[in-house]
Amino acid sequence: MQAELLSIGDELLIGQIVNSNAAYISRKLNEMGIEVSRVTTIGDNEEEILEAMKTAWQHNDIVIATGGLGPTHDDISKNVVAKFFKKRLLLDLKTLAHVRARFRSFGISKMPEINIGQAMVPQGFKALRNDTGTAPGLLFHQRQQTFIILPGVPHEMTFLMEKWVIPGLRTFYRKKLGSAILHRTLLTVGIGESTLAARIGNVHDFLDAGATLAFLPKTSGVRVRISVRAESATKAKSKVARIEKHIRDRAGNYIYGTDSDTLEGMLFQLLKKRKATLSVAESCTGGMLSMRMTNIPGSSKVFAGGIISYSNSVKIKELGISKKLIDSFGAVSKECALAMAEGACKKFGTTFSLAITGIAGPGGGTKDKPVGTIWIALAEAGHPTLARSYKFAGDRSIIRERSADSAMEMLRRRLL
Amino acid sequence: MQAELLSIGDELLIGQIVNSNAAYISRKLNEMGIEVSRVTTIGDNEEEILEAMKTAWQHNDIVIATGGLGPTHDDISKNVVAKFFKKRLLLDLKTLAHVRARFRSFGISKMPEINIGQAMVPQGFKALRNDTGTAPGLLFHQRQQTFIILPGVPHEMTFLMEKWVIPGLRTFYRKKLGSAILHRTLLTVGIGESTLAARIGNVHDFLDAGATLAFLPKTSGVRVRISVRAESATKAKSKVARIEKHIRDRAGNYIYGTDSDTLEGMLFQLLKKRKATLSVAESCTGGMLSMRMTNIPGSSKVFAGGIISYSNSVKIKELGISKKLIDSFGAVSKECALAMAEGACKKFGTTFSLAITGIAGPGGGTKDKPVGTIWIALAEAGHPTLARSYKFAGDRSIIRERSADSAMEMLRRRLL
Numbered sequence: 001m002q003a004e005l006l007s008i009g010d011e012l013l014i015g016q017i018v019n020s021n022a023a024y025i026s027r028k029l030n031e032m033g034i035e036v037s038r039v040t041t042i043g044d045n046e047e048e049i050l051e052a053m054k055t056a057w058q059h060n061d062i063v064i065a066t067g068g069l070g071p072t073h074d075d076i077s078k079n080v081v082a083k084f085f086k087k088r089l090l091l092d093l094k095t096l097a098h099v100r101a102r103f104r105s106f107g108i109s110k111m112p113e114i115n116i117g118q119a120m121v122p123q124g125f126k127a128l129r130n131d132t133g134t135a136p137g138l139l140f141h142q143r144q145q146t147f148i149i150l151p152g153v154p155h156e157m158t159f160l161m162e163k164w165v166i167p168g169l170r171t172f173y174r175k176k177l178g179s180a181i182l183h184r185t186l187l188t189v190g191i192g193e194s195t196l197a198a199r200i201g202n203v204h205d206f207l208d209a210g211a212t213l214a215f216l217p218k219t220s221g222v223r224v225r226i227s228v229r230a231e232s233a234t235k236a237k238s239k240v241a242r243i244e245k246h247i248r249d250r251a252g253n254y255i256y257g258t259d260s261d262t263l264e265g266m267l268f269q270l271l272k273k274r275k276a277t278l279s280v281a282e283s284c285t286g287g288m289l290s291m292r293m294t295n296i297p298g299s300s301k302v303f304a305g306g307i308i309s310y311s312n313s314v315k316i317k318e319l320g321i322s323k324k325l326i327d328s329f330g331a332v333s334k335e336c337a338l339a340m341a342e343g344a345c346k347k348f349g350t351t352f353s354l355a356i357t358g359i360a361g362p363g364g365g366t367k368d369k370p371v372g373t374i375w376i377a378l379a380e381a382g383h384p385t386l387a388r389s390y391k392f393a394g395d396r397s398i399i400r401e402r403s404a405d406s407a408m409e410m411l412r413r414r415l416l
Numbered sequence: 417m418q419a420e421l422l423s424i425g426d427e428l429l430i431g432q433i434v435n436s437n438a439a440y441i442s443r444k445l446n447e448m449g450i451e452v453s454r455v456t457t458i459g460d461n462e463e464e465i466l467e468a469m470k471t472a473w474q475h476n477d478i479v480i481a482t483g484g485l486g487p488t489h490d491d492i493s494k495n496v497v498a499k500f501f502k503k504r505l506l507l508d509l510k511t512l513a514h515v516r517a518r519f520r521s522f523g524i525s526k527m528p529e530i531n532i533g534q535a536m537v538p539q540g541f542k543a544l545r546n547d548t549g550t551a552p553g554l555l556f557h558q559r560q561q562t563f564i565i566l567p568g569v570p571h572e573m574t575f576l577m578e579k580w581v582i583p584g585l586r587t588f589y590r591k592k593l594g595s596a597i598l599h600r601t602l603l604t605v606g607i608g609e610s611t612l613a614a615r616i617g618n619v620h621d622f623l624d625a626g627a628t629l630a631f632l633p634k635t636s637g638v639r640v641r642i643s644v645r646a647e648s649a650t651k652a653k654s655k656v657a658r659i660e661k662h663i664r665d666r667a668g669n670y671i672y673g674t675d676s677d678t679l680e681g682m683l684f685q686l687l688k689k690r691k692a693t694l695s696v697a698e699s700c701t702g703g704m705l706s707m708r709m710t711n712i713p714g715s716s717k718v719f720a721g722g723i724i725s726y727s728n729s730v731k732i733k734e735l736g737i738s739k740k741l742i743d744s745f746g747a748v749s750k751e752c753a754l755a756m757a758e759g760a761c762k763k764f765g766t767t768f769s770l771a772i773t774g775i776a777g778p779g780g781g782t783k784d785k786p787v788g789t790i791w792i793a794l795a796e797a798g799h800p801t802l803a804r805s806y807k808f809a810g811d812r813s814i815i816r817e818r819s820a821d822s823a824m825e826m827l828r829r830r831l832l
Contacts, residue, residue: 286710294702
């Protein structure tokens with residue numbers, strides 16, 4: 001079972017937006033055991049779309065296109081699809097009623113006329129009702145082949161995938177979807193790609209047919225992805241487990257999680273288990289650490305709150321840091337980081353407090369404290385406060401991200 | 417002048433990572449007047465790479481590939497490139513010295529042997545020195561055609577693009593890069609796609625040959641992109657200006673910025689001009705608003721700090737909100753939002769304070785206050801405090817983003 005994705009839209013080719021839709025659809029198809037052979041991105045151009053559709057439809061069981069289904073003049077995809085399959089466009093009354101109802105629900109009684117076009121459906125296609133927008137998805141199934149086109153707006157596309165496309169494909173290809181593909185990614189922190197590879201050893205010694213290993217470096221650490229294809233899900237699982245064990249035996253202390261785990265998620269679980277609470281005091285990260293911790297639903301169980309002490313006066317007034325300390329050592333110093341963490345811990349009455357202070361750049365660096373100099377401190381009631389300095393390379397956002405990651409990793413290691 | 421991008425890597429086809437590299441490279445090429453005709457994403461598979469390279473090299477002046485240059489066994493791109501161009505791989509001593517020096521700078525005196533492969537360069541190719549990693553870029557130029565391959569790690573790819581690729585292409589194609597492509601995007605907030613299109617009117621009335629208009633809906637608002645191709649940059653600019661004026665005359669009050677402007681950036685400029693300062697009190701957004709404001713270098717000029725009052729006890733203790741108020745109205749209420757904004761304004765002594773409290777979900781909703789119910793308040797010293805309620809659809813992260821956007825928009829309108 002093989003699929004190709006067609007991402008349609010000039011905005012992709014001029015780099016205005018990032019193609020996150022392709023990543024999402026690929027992930028979903030892989031989970032079902034459908035391999036994505038290729039993603040082709042083309043502009044809102046009839047010839048280009050027709051040519052890409054031709055190649056994709058020749059080589060694949062499934063083609064999923066996204067983009068160009070909106071109501072405006074630059075949305076040409078539906079017409080091109082109808083032309084490719086030599087189908088007439090017919091007004092679909094059910095879809096029209098649905099589009100009208102959406103406008104009414106926004107308090108707009110008269111639907112703009114331009115939106116009538118969204119209810120036109122190529123003959124023989126099924127309109128997939130879109131509860132999150134006005135453009136329906138379109139599905140065509142014939143001789144075991146399926147063509148689908150979805151709107152490019154991410155939350156509309158994901159709605160249609162989950163509500164209609166995934167269940168539909170499972171029904172069409174029930175028999176063929178037997179062979180299982182399984183991926184598992186081990187997330188590491190604090191070790192480089194080649195050092196990690198050397199530790200794990202020659203892959204041919206522990207990978208057999210149908211298994212692959214990939215190293216994916218990211219800002220926050222190297223990820224190691226195990227991919228396995230087997231006759232059944234059970235066999236795939238045991239194969240993956242064998243390979244994972246091999247890697248954990250050699251590099252386990254660098255692995256903080258798997259797959260879609262996040263440092264904040266792991267930290268949340270560890271804090272919850274210990275019935276411990278956390279507060280933060282952030283300077284250069286300006287709320288990023290706090291935002292990451294509160295990304296997790298239910299984080300109020302462990303996360304009390306924080307102080308964004310962006311200015312020195314807030315550090316002095318809210319965290320009880322003496323002006324003298326800042327004058328002597330500077331706001332980016334071990335002493336200030338320690339005092340920030342201790343101040344927050346006391347103020348919020350939490351088990352732990354993390355503090356970050358540093359120079360995220362691009363300005364503000366000095367010879368002694370260049371851009372990328374960060375101090376992170378961890379306070380724990382009844383324990384000595386820990387502080388460490390870091391030197392991060394990269395731009396402002398990379399430095400802020402690495403600072404937040406390192407703070408979380410500091411606390412994670414304390415909790416283990 | 418036309419280019420195709422080849423994005424290589426299984427991680428893209430299984431949806432593990434989003435192809436942000438293609439967006440970045442497309443943007444840079446467009447800025448130079450080079451059109452990207454297609455982005456093809458393929459896996460780490462020799463046949464697939466060879467086939468995609470063949471098509472791309474046949475139809476384009478420039479091909480830029482990314483990915484698969486790392487030191488580990490799954491990185492096959494360089495070998496495939498050498499095979500495609502029928503070139504032998506030779507050890508490049510300068511590159512080898514550079515890779516060794518990088519390891520030394522990390523305090524690793526002995527370079528892992530696996531990294532020697534990174535210094536192998538196909539005959540006739542130029543190695544592009546990578547100051548941000550161990551894999552050099554590779555460039556091949558022949559008969560007015562250019563092939564380039566870069567590592568897939570985003571910050572390494574951007575370094576090589578800026579340091580070598582963009583200047584190199586400018587030199588190779590100095591004469592051809594005369595014709596100018598210009599894009600300009602108007603960013604709107606608070607108006608839907610079709611209503612906006614209706615206001616702007618029939619595009620054929622104001623777009624002439626070589627000009628296009630595209631509507632791009634996003635979480636935070638619809639973007640309208642004007643694209644113009646003309647013989648010279650001056651002509652393109654005046655064409656764009658004419659179209660922009662037409663749109664602003666009809667929908668100007670919904671436009672908050674252009675191109676890469678952000679709400680936070682516009683707000684920062686407005687606050688700076690007024691010599692005003694801002695503080696925040698965030699509940700459900702947990703630091704997101706503060707993080708957005710401090711994304712901007714130099715934001716300390718206007719941004720004092722904030723309180724993440726995630727728990728009620730922090731709201732009471734730090735923002736001076738009475739327990740009675742929370743008991744009577746709840747933490748998600750007009751009364752609580754007003755008190756949060758006023759509490760923060762007083763505490764931080766700023767000109768303005770923004771407060772956000774709401775239910776971001778997925779849990780915590782009730783019949784009266786379903787998930788997506790948000791209260792936002794704006795306090796200004798010497799003025800009555802303003803509060804508004806919102807009902808946002810979407811998941812936790814969309815609700816949090818829209819809340820932060822709406823808070824910034826509330827203050828922006830006050831400042832205009």
